[in-house]
Amino acid sequence: MKKCAPIKTLFVDIGGVLLTNGWDHHARRRAAKHFKLDWAEMEERDGLNFETHEEDKITFNEYLGRVIFYKKRPFTRAEFRRFMFAQSKPYAEMIELVRDLKAKYKLKIIVVSNESRELNAHRISKFKLSGFVDAFISSCFVHLRKPDADIFKLALDIAQTPARQSVNLENTAMFVQIAESMGIRGLLHTDYQSTRAKLAVLGLYMSEPVKLQNK
Numbered sequence: 001m002k003k004c005a006p007i008k009t010l011f012v013d014i015g016g017v018l019l020t021n022g023w024d025h026h027a028r029r030r031a032a033k034h035f036k037l038d039w040a041e042m043e044e045r046d047g048l049n050f051e052t053h054e055e056d057k058i059t060f061n062e063y064l065g066r067v068i069f070y071k072k073r074p075f076t077r078a079e080f081r082r083f084m085f086a087q088s089k090p091y092a093e094m095i096e097l098v099r100d101l102k103a104k105y106k107l108k109i110i111v112v113s114n115e116s117r118e119l120n121a122h123r124i125s126k127f128k129l130s131g132f133v134d135a136f137i138s139s140c141f142v143h144l145r146k147p148d149a150d151i152f153k154l155a156l157d158i159a160q161t162p163a164r165q166s167v168n169l170e171n172t173a174m175f176v177q178i179a180e181s182m183g184i185r186g187l188l189h190t191d192y193q194s195t196r197a198k199l200a201v202l203g204l205y206m207s208e209p210v211k212l213q214n215k
Helices: 025-035 039-054 060-067 077-086 092-105 117-126 150-159 173-180 192-201
Strands: 009-012 108-113 135-138 166-170 185-188
Touching: 009 092, 009 150, 025 039, 025 077, 039 060, 060 077, 060 117, 077 117, 092 192, 108 150, 117 135, 135 150, 150 166, 166 173, 173 185, 185 192
Parallel strands: 009 108, 009 166, 108 135, 166 185
Antiparallel strands: none
16 A cells, blocks of 8 residues: 655644634624624625735725725724624634644644735734744735635645645635645544544544643
């Protein structure tokens, strides 16, 4: 039996894997309720602008102007921004797992993510992602976004790792499939325990953390 090449690089998404999604339809619905906005109108305007915003072709303020502040509001941009950014929460077990895998197997950790510039910068800083991520292939930095296969080609170029020695960890099945079509091994993330097991099959094994019992 041919032995699989050892994994050298882990491509990982931020939203849905390391953190909650930053500004998805659930977060927008919460914002619409909190600020008493017309949900359908907000979604229509977001749908017309979010790809352009995630590719950094319009600024954060321009996005807010087009989607929220195209008319007078009883709240400020700063208040809305704080609410938006507060929607991001960490998946602490996943962050620890990726950090520990990097340390144990000397992996390159490369983020491949669709995110707007200000939100992406906030999430990187707030949750200290640069402490273990080697490079951020964020749509706002490279002006490409998944499902464009070119973003994975760029990630491979930056990682300087053969596709067969790379793993793409995503929570979106289509993106996993696109990376696999390029020879990158794909893992569909649904939860912490199943992802640990899938990584172990690929040779990236981590023992269960010891849980201290209260006496």
